[in-house]
Amino acid sequence: MFAAAMCRRTRGAGHWADPLAGRAVRREMHPLQPDEMGGDFDLKEVLRFGSVPIIWRAPNKPDRLDAYAQLYLREEIQAEALVRNLPGFARFLPVAALFHGQVINAAGLARDAGVARTTVSGYLEILEDTYLVTFLPAYEARLRVKERKHPKLFWTDPGIVRAMKRQLHEPAAEERGALLEGWVYGLLRARQSYAGLYDELSYWAPSQGGTEVDFLLRRGRSFVAIEVKTTTSPAPVHFAGLRxxxxxxxxxRRVLVHMGERPFNASDGIEALPVMQFAEEVLSGRL
Incomplete structure (x- = not known):
């Protein structure tokens, strides 16, 4: 068991101070994964409520998630005096939740939240340092001018991002893509933390084109490209980025993760895997 004091922002210093710096090994714990949940795992429920243990095991998940969001503002932000403008930060949270799975647009975040653009980077840093969000960098080839450089914003749990939006009903169709993509990202990050799945994880999106690939895993000089779709019947349009x-x-390898039931290989070698078969490959180390 590991126990540690939480990192705090040193007053007036403008940075986070780690009381265990140099005296502890960093280990991350993630929301519950399918192999940890066993027969209790239900992807539909996880995409709606997440899999943070205290939430997943609660008898009334919507109420617990709503309480979690309020507690975060009161105990993590207000009590620790992490921001000067608490109402502004409270407005920022649901706006940032809408950017789940998207390339960070600081100007858009600032405009929609009604805060200064210079404030947004500080707010995002707080979310990252309190383990609510993480950032997925763009893949950068040697010719960096041809690649986007802005990272994507992902919340660490589907339930938490939905709680911040105050949307705990059945996910709407327009939500499902980002929720599934975010869950796959969490699965990949967890396996990296626990088993060293890859050397680097990024997304691929050349600036000169409109196509992109959700995830690019690098191991040494080898790559695996992964695209995530909520479709139950993959069609040629869904393979555009991988092609x-x-x-x-x-x-x-090029892998299309989908919500259908049947795995198959496209004529050009792209593998189309149902989401749970893909998860099994990740968890078993076969990916």
């Missing part, structure tokens, strides 16, 4: 990345040097 656009086909010429990347070192690319060994």
């Amino acid at each position: 656009a990345i086909a010429d990347l040097a070192g690319l060994e």
